[in-house]
Every structure is written in structure tokens, then in C-alpha cells.
Amino acid sequence: MTESELMNQRSAPSDEPILSVEGLTTHYETDDVDSVVQAAENVSFTVSRGQTIGLVGESGCGKSTVGLSLLRALPPQGSIVDGSVYFDGQDLTTFKKKEIKKIQWNRISMIYQGAQNAFNPVKTIDTQIREALAKHDVVPKNQRRERIEELLQKVDLDPGVADRYPHELSGGMKQRAAIAMAISCEPDLLIADEPTTALDVVVQAKVLRMLLDLQEEFNFGMVVISHNLAAIMKVSDDIGVMYAGNMVERSSAENIFEDPQHPYTAKLFGSIIDPQRPPKQVENIPGVPPDLRNPPDGCRFADRCDLATEECSAQMPAFEPKNESTEHLAACFHSEEVSR
Amino acid sequence: MATTESKSEFLVRRLGHFTVAFCALLVINFAIPRVMPGDPTTQFVGPGFTEEARQQMLEQFGLNEPMWEQFLLYLINTLTGDFGLSFSRYPTPVFELMMERLPRTLFLMGASVSLSVAIGVPLGAFGAWKFGQRQDVLITQGSLFFRSIPTFWLAILMLFVFGYLIPIFPLGGVSAAGTEYTGLLDYLADLIYHSVLPIVTLSAYFVAGYTFLMRASLLDILPENYITIAQTKGLSDREVLFRHAVPPAVLPVITQLGFQIGRLVGGAILVEAVFSYPGMGQLMFEAVLARDFPLIQGTFFLLTLTVLTAMLIADLLYAFLDPRVGGS
Ligand SMILES: Nc1ncnc2c1ncn2[C@@H]1O[C@H](COP(=O)(O)OP(=O)(O)OP(=O)(O)O)[C@@H](O)[C@H]1O
Numbered sequence: 001m002t003e004s005e006l007m008n009q010r011s012a013p014s015d016e017p018i019l020s021v022e023g024l025t026t027h028y029e030t031d032d033v034d035s036v037v038q039a040a041e042n043v044s045f046t047v048s049r050g051q052t053i054g055l056v057g058e059s060g061c062g063k064s065t066v067g068l069s070l071l072r073a074l075p076p077q078g079s080i081v082d083g084s085v086y087f088d089g090q091d092l093t094t095f096k097k098k099e100i101k102k103i104q105w106n107r108i109s110m111i112y113q114g115a116q117n118a119f120n121p122v123k124t125i126d127t128q129i130r131e132a133l134a135k136h137d138v139v140p141k142n143q144r145r146e147r148i149e150e151l152l153q154k155v156d157l158d159p160g161v162a163d164r165y166p167h168e169l170s171g172g173m174k175q176r177a178a179i180a181m182a183i184s185c186e187p188d189l190l191i192a193d194e195p196t197t198a199l200d201v202v203v204q205a206k207v208l209r210m211l212l213d214l215q216e217e218f219n220f221g222m223v224v225i226s227h228n229l230a231a232i233m234k235v236s237d238d239i240g241v242m243y244a245g246n247m248v249e250r251s252s253a254e255n256i257f258e259d260p261q262h263p264y265t266a267k268l269f270g271s272i273i274d275p276q277r278p279p280k281q282v283e284n285i286p287g288v289p290p291d292l293r294n295p296p297d298g299c300r301f302a303d304r305c306d307l308a309t310e311e312c313s314a315q316m317p318a319f320e321p322k323n324e325s326t327e328h329l330a331a332c333f334h335s336e337e338v339s340r
Numbered sequence: 341m342a343t344t345e346s347k348s349e350f351l352v353r354r355l356g357h358f359t360v361a362f363c364a365l366l367v368i369n370f371a372i373p374r375v376m377p378g379d380p381t382t383q384f385v386g387p388g389f390t391e392e393a394r395q396q397m398l399e400q401f402g403l404n405e406p407m408w409e410q411f412l413l414y415l416i417n418t419l420t421g422d423f424g425l426s427f428s429r430y431p432t433p434v435f436e437l438m439m440e441r442l443p444r445t446l447f448l449m450g451a452s453v454s455l456s457v458a459i460g461v462p463l464g465a466f467g468a469w470k471f472g473q474r475q476d477v478l479i480t481q482g483s484l485f486f487r488s489i490p491t492f493w494l495a496i497l498m499l500f501v502f503g504y505l506i507p508i509f510p511l512g513g514v515s516a517a518g519t520e521y522t523g524l525l526d527y528l529a530d531l532i533y534h535s536v537l538p539i540v541t542l543s544a545y546f547v548a549g550y551t552f553l554m555r556a557s558l559l560d561i562l563p564e565n566y567i568t569i570a571q572t573k574g575l576s577d578r579e580v581l582f583r584h585a586v587p588p589a590v591l592p593v594i595t596q597l598g599f600q601i602g603r604l605v606g607g608a609i610l611v612e613a614v615f616s617y618p619g620m621g622q623l624m625f626e627a628v629l630a631r632d633f634p635l636i637q638g639t640f641f642l643l644t645l646t647v648l649t650a651m652l653i654a655d656l657l658y659a660f661l662d663p664r665v666g667g668s
Pocket residue numbers: 028029030037039057058059060061062063064065066075077078113227292
């Protein structure tokens with residue numbers, strides 16, 4: 001496919017999802033050759049342009065792993081062992097390194113978890129955003145500066161920030177600059193991994209608002225990862241709930257909140273009385289998630305679940321539609337018993 | 341790492357350190373011969389002098405004057421480069437002796453530092469990049485070997501192999517006094533020819549040191565977010581390594597440069613002695629053997645000043661290269 005064909009597809013409005021993840025399974029090798037970390041198992045979801053899916057779940061449940069898999073930017077120990085990532089109709093898991101480099105940052109981009117370290121401490125912001133523009137030849141050389149200043153203004157930063165070094169910026173400013181860098185090539189899909197952690201509440205709200213505004217302007221699909229439930233509720237159309245590497249429930253944000261079908265979701269969101277109010281953190285459920293090097297055969301949540309029966313520990317429940325709605329999926333044998 | 345200190349404040353602070361250290365050096369250099377056991381006159385004024393020369397010496401050094409006047413005189417003399425006359429090569433001024441030797445030692449040390457940085461830094465970076473692979477293991481083992489062998493032993497080995505068994509380099513020294521040089525190039529060529537073995541010997545230890553430092557420093561940097569981001573932005577592995585990983589990783593190596601200078605001087609004295617390389621180190625060595633106190637004082641002063649200056653330069657270089665030192 002030539003460059004111009006890619007460009008055409010990019011601007012074509014379509015109801016087809018820009019991203020369709022099917023049965024994504026990602027493992028990490030460990031020092032012990034016999035064991036792998038099964039960090040993501042059989043994860044499926046779709047995102048359309050202008051649409052946002054939020055991924056929530058406890059720390060270590062595989063959210064970042066999914067994000068990095070979409071971008072094919074896993075660390076060397078990590079690899080996608082099964083499933084497909086269809087982006088704009090093509091399966092990215094089959095791409096060679098050279099091909100994927102054309103997609104990365106240019107069409108799929110990411111705000112990395114820990115954006116406080118997104119910038120090299122000895123290089124200016126300008127230099128680092130410019131690299132992305134130059135590598136993907138998005139704007140001619142003599143217009144790059146103008147473009148960088150424009151981007152900074154879009155994220156409410158002074159254009160002069162371009163000539164500053166990272167240590168001269170506050171946490172909130174760095175986060176904004178990282179967002180500016182992520183959208184510099186006008187991607188079709190933006191993955192935002194914990195875009196608001198490490199920021200104070202007021203700045204969090206502003207950054208979220210900004211992401212939504214940018215999405216409106218550029219019409220990119222968005223995958224937002226967070227353990228901040230209020231943040232996720234605010235920005236997401238759909239929500240995928242992850243537990244120990246599995247996606248255990250997926251539906252519209254409203255359904256997930258009003259009518260959870262998985263006990264883990266219920267516990268998670270049960271603690272929020274009003275989605276507009278600051279929530280409790282995810283980590284409030286007693287017990288710990290299983291070791292992903294050796295997860296149980298059945299439902300991975302079983303030993304922390306009030307509804308669990310023998311069936312649950314014997315067999316992994318299918319991730320299937322609930323409530324006569326094909327749009328609301330969950331992996332639980334006891335969905336009917338789940339209540340908020 | 342936010343800092344409230346501006347670049348000029350940093351410079352002033354470092355110059356302040358330098359000044360304090362320099363003053364301490366002046367005091368110590370003045371005090372040592374005077375607090376050493378025995379009367380200072382017996383140390384300063386050699387026994388082989390006539391009474392007339394002895395009186396002249398005492399006068400010149402002002403050793404009959406009260407302490408504060410002696411110190412004042414010492415200050416003036418030192419700061420104007422007057423270190424008195426050598427005992428062992430009476431009446432050659434110490435300053436003259438040192439000026440003949442200093443350039444050779446500076447060349448030896450400068451070349452060794454440059455060589456070991458030029459080899460060690462890329463080698464360490466390469467090792468870190470290939471972390472855990474065969475190349476890395478080889479580099480690490482090799483560095484460990486060179487860091488463990490004693491410098492004097494390596495010096496003798498080098499001399500034996502390349503000066504005696506395969507005599508491609510001279511056994512030591514520099515060209516005999518009075519050698520006519522056809523020009524600067526000729527002089528330099530001769531200097532290099534005579535310096536190769538000492539430089540290589542002195543570098544061996546430091547190459548290993550910089551290799552380790554750079555490797556460790558880069559391994560700290562590689563897991564950083566901005567490295568992953570540089571990769572996904574589309575930069576090639578080589579660009580990521582040289583544009584994003586190496587620049588922040590060399591900074592700690594530069595700070596180490598200054599600290600290592602002290603060791604370098606120690607190494608230089610040793611290497612110069614073994615190769616009979618007529619530099620400051622050898623001069624100091626001879627001065628100690630001959631109990632030539634003015635010369636000891638002079639060489640001690642100048643070598644210490646060299647170390648202080650080198651540390652200052654390393655600091656300034658660091659401040660210049662690291663934008664985090666002092667806001668703009
Ligand atoms: N490079 C790696 N090598 C081995 N295991 C890894 C690696 N990175 C992550 N893991 C493991 O994979 C699992 C999923 O990690 P991941 O970072 O995707 O979780 P997360 O949901 O993003 O957590 P958090 O909310 O803390 O960011 C964890 O058990 C983690 O220990």
C-alpha cells in the first residue's frame with residue numbers, strides 16, 4: 001500500500017472500527033525459562049474514530065500490556081503470542097518491524113504511563129517533538145517550528161515552552177507537552193496510559209477535558225487506561241474491565257455503572273455512589289490477584305469472589321453477551337446474581 | 341531534578357571550592373616542611389653547603405624571620421613562581437626544572453585521559469546496548485582483567501615485550517638532550533614515539549574504569565520512558581543510542597573524570613619512574629630520593645594544582661553540558 005492510499009483512508013469517514021482487537025494474548029518471558037507472565041489473555045474490543053474505550057483494573061492486571069501490544073511497542077521480553085490487532089483493516093501482529101515503524105506514532109500514538117519521564121532531560125521539548133515530525137515527514141522542514149508552537153498552544157502551553165528543558169516544566173506542563181508530542185503526527189488512534197496520575201485533582205480534570213477537545217478536533221479513536229474510575233467514567237463511551245490479564249466485562253460506560261454483570265465490576269464501581277464525585281481507588285477489594293506466571297485454570301477472580309462456586313474454579317467462564325444485548329459482554333457464570 | 345541555582349551561581353560556587361582548596365594547598369605546602377621532625381633549617385639547607393651559601397639560603401628563604409613574615413614571603417614567592425633553587429641540582433631554579441618536565445607529564449596525562457575516554461565510553465555503551473550477550477560479557481571480563489592488574493607490573497611487562505623482546509619502542513626516556521629537531525612536527529613525533537608505552541600502560545587501567553562507568557550509566561538510562569518513546573517515534577536503534585541514551589549517560593562519566601585525576605597523577609609518577617620518562621612524576625620521585633626539599637615542595641604544589649584545575653575543568657564541562665545544572 002502506498003503512502004497516498006494510506007492518507008486517503010485516514011480521511012475517509014467510516015463506521016468501521018478503526019481498531020479491532022480479537023483474542024489478544026501477550027506474554028512476558030522471565031528469567032526462569034519454564035515460566036512466562038501471562039499478562040494479557042484473550043482480550044477483545046473495538047474502537048471507532050471519535051470514540052473512547054476505557055480500560056480499568058487493579059495494578060498489574062495487564063492494562064499497559066494491552067496498550068503496548070496495540071502499538072507493537074512491548075519491551076524485549078514481551079510478545080504477542082495469539083490473537084489479532086486489526087488497525088484500519090490490517091492485522092498489525094503480522095507487520096514486520098520496518099512496516100510497523102511507519103504506523104507507530106504516525107497513525108497510532110501513545111501517552112506513556114509515567115509521562116513525567118517522557119522527555120529526555122538533556123534535550124529541549126522542541127527537539128523531541130521535532131523528531132517525530134521529521135521521522136514521519138508530516139510537515140515540511142521550514143514549517144516544523146510553527147507546527148510545534150501550534151501543538152503546544154493546543155494543549156494550553158505557552159509556545160515558548162518549546163525551547164525549555166523538561167526539568168524546567170511542572171508535572172502538569174510535562175503531561176501536556178507529552179500529549180502535544182503524542183498528537184504531533186495527528187494519529188488515528190491515541191492510547192493514553194494513566195494520563196492523569198501524578199497530577200493534582202484540578203489539573204487532572206483539565207487534562208481530561210483537553211483530551212476530549214483534542215479528540216473532537218482530530219477525530220481519533222482513543223484507548224484510555226486508568227485506575228481512576230471517575231476519570232474513566234468521564235471520558236469513555238465504552239469501558240473494558242480487566243482482571244488478572246483477562247477482560248472480564250465490557251459495555252457502555254452507563255451499563256457498566258448501572259448494571260454490572262461481573263462481580264468484580266460490581267465491587268469496583270459499587271464504591272462510587274455518584275460517578276461525578278471523586279471515587280475510591282480500585283485497590284479496595286480484599287485479597288490479591290493471582291500470580292500471572294501461574295494463574296488458576298478457572299475464573300481468575302474466583303478466590304476473591306462472594307458468588308464463586310466449584311464451577312468457577314474448575315472452568316474459565318466464556319466472555320459472552322449478557323442481558324440480551326450483544327453490546328454487553330461479561331465472563332461470569334453468575335451474572336444474574338450480580339447486583340450493585 | 342528541579343534546581344533553584346542558576347548557572348552563574350553554580351560557577352561561582354565551584355570557583356569558591358577551587359579557591360578554598362587552593363588556599364589549603366598553599367598552607368599545607370608551607371606547613372609540611374616546618375612541622376616535619378627536626379629543625380626546618382636542617383631540612384631546607386642541605387648539609388653539603390658552605391657556611392656562606394647556608395647563610396645566603398637562610399636569607400633567601402627568610403628562615404630567620406618570624407613565622408608570619410616567612411609565610412608572607414612564601415606566598416609572594418609561590419604566587420610568582422619562585423620555588424627557590426634545587427639542592428640536588430644546585431643552583432638550577434626549581435621552577436626551571438619543573439617547566440622543562442611539566443609539558444611532558446601534561447601530555448602523558450592528557451593523552452591517557454583522552455585515549456581512555458575515547459575507547460572506554462564507546463566500549464561501555466556498546467556493552468550496555470548488548471547487555472547480557474556475548475559481546476557484553478567479553479567487554480566486562482576484559483575490563484575486569486585490566487582493572488585488576490597492577491600498573492607497575494603492566495609497565496614492566498610492556499617494557500619487556502615491546503622494548504626488549506620486540507624492540508619497536510624505546511626502553512625509556514626521551515631523546516638525549518641537545519637532539520636537534522627539524523620542526524614542531526618532528527618534536528611531536530619524537531615525543532609520541534617515546535610516550536606510546538607509558539600512555540598505553542597508564543590508559544589500560546582507566547579504559548576499564550570508563551568502560552564500567554559508561555556501561556552502568558547507560559544501563560540506568562535504557563529503561564527510561566524517553567528511550568522507549570524515542571524508539572516508537574520512529575528513530576532507528578543507532579539514533580536512539582547516540583541521540584538519546586548516550587548524552588545523558590556520559591554526564592556521570594564526566595563527573596568521574598575530575599575524581600579520577602588524583603589517581604591519574606599517582607599512576608603517572610609510577611609509570612614515569614618505570615619508563616624513566618622525564619616528567620614531573622619522575623622529578624618528584626628523584627627529589628624525594630635526594631631529599632631535595634625545595635624541589636619536593638615545588639613538584640607537590642604544581643601536581644596538586646594540576647589536579648585541582650582538572651577537577652574544576654571537569655565541573656565546568658559538566659555544567660556546560662547538563663542543562664539541569666542551573667536554570668537558563
Ligand atoms: N517487562 C516485563 N517483564 C516481565 N513481566 C512484566 C513486564 N512488564 C509487565 N510485566 C508483568 O505483566 C503484568 C501486567 O503488567 P502491566 O504493566 O500491563 O499492568 P498494568 O495493568 O498496566 O498495571 P499498572 O496499573 O500498575 O500500570 C504484571 O504482572 C507485570 O508484573
